[in-house]
Amino acid sequence: MDRFTGKVAVITGAARGIGAATAERLAGEGARVVLLDLHGAADTAARIGPAATSIACDVTDQAAVEAAFAGLDAIDVLVNNAGITRDNLLFKLPKADWDAVLAVNLTGAFHCCQAAQRQMVRQRSGKIVSLSSRSALGNRGQANYAAAKAGIQALTATLAIELGPYGINVNAVAPGYIATEMTAATATRVGATPEEHQRSAAGRTPLGRVGRPEEVAAAIAFLASDDASYVSGQTLYINGGAR
Ligand code: NDP
Numbered sequence: 001m002d003r004f005t006g007k008v009a010v011i012t013g014a015a016r017g018i019g020a021a022t023a024e025r026l027a028g029e030g031a032r033v034v035l036l037d038l039h040g041a042a043d044t045a046a047r048i049g050p051a052a053t054s055i056a057c058d059v060t061d062q063a064a065v066e067a068a069f070a071g072l073d074a075i076d077v078l079v080n081n082a083g084i085t086r087d088n089l090l091f092k093l094p095k096a097d098w099d100a101v102l103a104v105n106l107t108g109a110f111h112c113c114q115a116a117q118r119q120m121v122r123q124r125s126g127k128i129v130s131l132s133s134r135s136a137l138g139n140r141g142q143a144n145y146a147a148a149k150a151g152i153q154a155l156t157a158t159l160a161i162e163l164g165p166y167g168i169n170v171n172a173v174a175p176g177y178i179a180t181e182m183t184a185a186t187a188t189r190v191g192a193t194p195e196e197h198q199r200s201a202a203g204r205t206p207l208g209r210v211g212r213p214e215e216v217a218a219a220i221a222f223l224a225s226d227d228a229s230y231v232s233g234q235t236l237y238i239n240g241g242a243r
Contacts (some may be wrong), residue, residue, distance in 0.1 A: 009033050026048065032052075127169050135149050
């Protein structure tokens with residue numbers, strides 16, 4: 001497949017995990033990829049080669065996001081993937097951790113959507129795909145993260161309405177448990193090894209295993225491509241059949 005030949009795709013949080021897998025998938029199908037991450041995404045860019053550009057950019061910093069996007073003469077795809085967790089039960093959740101999670105996962109996506117839409121509206125085309133999560137349905141110890149990820153679904157539905165008239169499709173994916181450094185860190189926090197934590201998640205999943213970043217990347221690539229030309233305002237759950 002070569003669905004992204006001649007297209008420019010911006011992927012946030014592309015240094016590792018789902019973001020890196022998405023960058024590799026889109027580049028593998030012909031895209032020129034612009035990789036944003038806190039400290040850049042040099043390793044991902046090196047794996048991809050000359051089709052990749054790495055930029056250090058904190059998505060919570062609106063001026064930095066504006067500067068990163070200002071240098072691009074075309075933006076065909078935006079993947080809002082940068083995300084963090086700061087899990088805690090509500091009664092001991094520090095306000096700073098509420099703010100940090102909302103800032104990266106939700107406000108960061110707002111900053112990038114606002115910067116990207118200027119170019120996309122001019123082009124009269126574009127695809128935006130944002131990372132929600134199964135946690136948007138509610139997850140113990142993740143009030144901040146669940147609220148941010150539910151916010152992504154509402155942002156997606158609303159931007160699909162606002163940007164649809166300009167030929168821009170806006171969708172989200174909501175993964176379940178995907179084996180990355182994010183879930184490995186969660187395992188450590190609850191006193192389990194990543195393998196133990198994954199086994200327990202697999203046991204709650206109809207497909208009997210956890211997901212891989214490449215499996216989320218494949219769904220993002222579909223939504224970012226013209227194969228999904230009439231799909232907009234949707235959130236696709238990628239969770240091995242879990243309810
Ligand atoms: P990782 O933690 O493995 O990777 C996240 C990347 O985002 C890191 O490279 C991180 O940089 C970067 N990042 C963090 N903060 C910022 C910021 N302010 N600006 C720019 N980049 C930033 O996460 P995953 O790959 O697991 O997750 C990717 C997305 O998918 C997230 O939005 C996550 O919420 C979502 N998701 C993940 C699931 C999972 O099970 N893994 C399930 C559902 C949703 P650094 O390394 O420097 O911190």
